[in-house]
Amino acid sequence: MTVLDTALKAYQSPTRMVHAIGALSALGDEAASLKVKRPLVVTDQGIVKAGLLDEALNPLRSAGLDPVTYAEVRANPGITLVDAGARYYKSERCDGLVAIGGGSSIDTAKGIGVVAVHGGSIVQYEWGKNPIHSRIPPLVAVPTTAGTGSEVTLWAVITDPDRKIKFNVGGTPNIAAWVALIDPALSVNLPPAVTAGTGMDALTHAIECYTMAYHQPFTDAVALLAMDYCGRYLRVAFAQGHNLEARYHMSLAAMLAGLAYGTDSAGAAHAMSQSAGGVHDAPHGALTGRLLAPVMEYNYAGEPERFARIAQALGLEIHGKSVWKAAEASVEYVFQLTEDLEIPSLNELGFSEDEIPLLAEKAEADSQTIGNPRDVDARGYQKIYARAFEAGRHRAVARTLAHASP
Numbered sequence: 001m002t003v004l005d006t007a008l009k010a011y012q013s014p015t016r017m018v019h020a021i022g023a024l025s026a027l028g029d030e031a032a033s034l035k036v037k038r039p040l041v042v043t044d045q046g047i048v049k050a051g052l053l054d055e056a057l058n059p060l061r062s063a064g065l066d067p068v069t070y071a072e073v074r075a076n077p078g079i080t081l082v083d084a085g086a087r088y089y090k091s092e093r094c095d096g097l098v099a100i101g102g103g104s105s106i107d108t109a110k111g112i113g114v115v116a117v118h119g120g121s122i123v124q125y126e127w128g129k130n131p132i133h134s135r136i137p138p139l140v141a142v143p144t145t146a147g148t149g150s151e152v153t154l155w156a157v158i159t160d161p162d163r164k165i166k167f168n169v170g171g172t173p174n175i176a177a178w179v180a181l182i183d184p185a186l187s188v189n190l191p192p193a194v195t196a197g198t199g200m201d202a203l204t205h206a207i208e209c210y211t212m213a214y215h216q217p218f219t220d221a222v223a224l225l226a227m228d229y230c231g232r233y234l235r236v237a238f239a240q241g242h243n244l245e246a247r248y249h250m251s252l253a254a255m256l257a258g259l260a261y262g263t264d265s266a267g268a269a270h271a272m273s274q275s276a277g278g279v280h281d282a283p284h285g286a287l288t289g290r291l292l293a294p295v296m297e298y299n300y301a302g303e304p305e306r307f308a309r310i311a312q313a314l315g316l317e318i319h320g321k322s323v324w325k326a327a328e329a330s331v332e333y334v335f336q337l338t339e340d341l342e343i344p345s346l347n348e349l350g351f352s353e354d355e356i357p358l359l360a361e362k363a364e365a366d367s368q369t370i371g372n373p374r375d376v377d378a379r380g381y382q383k384i385y386a387r388a389f390e391a392g393r394h395r396a397v398a399r400t401l402a403h404a405s406p
């Protein structure tokens with residue numbers, strides 16, 4: 001696969017990437033330089049309660065802007081939320097967007113931008129349906145977690161409660177943020193469970209995009225550095241929330257892993273987590289993190305050299321090991337990392353084993369199945385789900401033993 005195939009490959013990012021500890025103070029200047037005067041600030045109630053909304057509004061006002069707030073975002077944003085946001089954007093005569101929050105807020109802002117420019121409902125712009133022919137209004141994306149990388153991706157993920165799926169919108173630079181403003185200080189107060197889930201999501205983007213059929217030299221390079229940072233800093237950020245060095249590197253890991261997406265999609269773990277996330281309202285990061293190791297175990301036979309290279313990027317000793325042994329080491333590492341980060345089991349995330357056939361069918365229908373490093377159909381997905389449930393049972397046993405010990 002890869003360099004020998006004749007499919008045209010391209011890489012394009014229209015996003016200016018700005019980062020520093022304390023970068024939030026530059027938000028007003030960044031928005032003003034895009035000629036925005038009245039931005040819609042898209043966020044959620046958690047950000048409001050943490051005082052981060054005020055921290056974002058201050059520099060906007062200092063730069064002479066007149067922001068309007070839309071703080072209705074919930075995890076796994078749906079069609080209604082995006083469409084209502086677009087109506088609000090129009091009624092308030094906004095001329096730009098600021099998203100502050102996790103992937104849900106940034107994806108909602110992207111969706112609002114698409115509908116504000118093109119009209120209708122966001123559901124009409126599901127990938128493969130109506131094209132997004134014009135660029136969204138100027139959007140400054142300020143991530144407060146280190147995971148989705150949505151601040152630099154060409155995608156928004158929207159939930160359709162009627163079809164019980166999440167669908168992708170984008171695959172074009174027209175949906176990308178104009179500026180990604182990355183301030184690692186915004187993530188220091190994240191609870192360990194959110195650090196763990198979002199960090200595993202970033203690692204999954206890097207590993208899936210590095211091993212999938214669409215990879216190319218640029219995405220390979222950024223994916224490998226993202227893995228390097230995750231290997232060095234994810235456990236530290238989980239163990240020491242206030243450690244700014246770890247937070248900074250995880251913020252950059254999320255950005256790099258987001259860039260690794262290119263214009264394409266991820267692979268089996270995201271086909272599974274996005275389709276399953278439409279069935280039960282589970283956090284995307286934890287769900288994806290729980291699935292990553294079983295997916296790698298299934299996939300490594302398809303691209304053994306690449307999985308061996310992943311082991312090296314994660315900091316594992318591979319000297320003297322065969323390609324196959326090194327590839328296996330990368331899989332074992334991620335199984336262990338999942339437990340060390342206390343990623344919830346699939347049962348804890350709201351799923352049950354009797355849903356495996358349904359979940360497998362939905363994963364097979366997800367467009368991210370295409371390009372997975374190993375051929376996979378509903379039967380393959382059933383095997384992977386069975387392994388993911390099993391790994392979660394080990395976690396339950398370990399927790400019982402821990403509680404039983406004196």
Ligand SMILES: [Fe+2]
Binds near residue numbers: 288
């Ligand atoms: Fe993800």
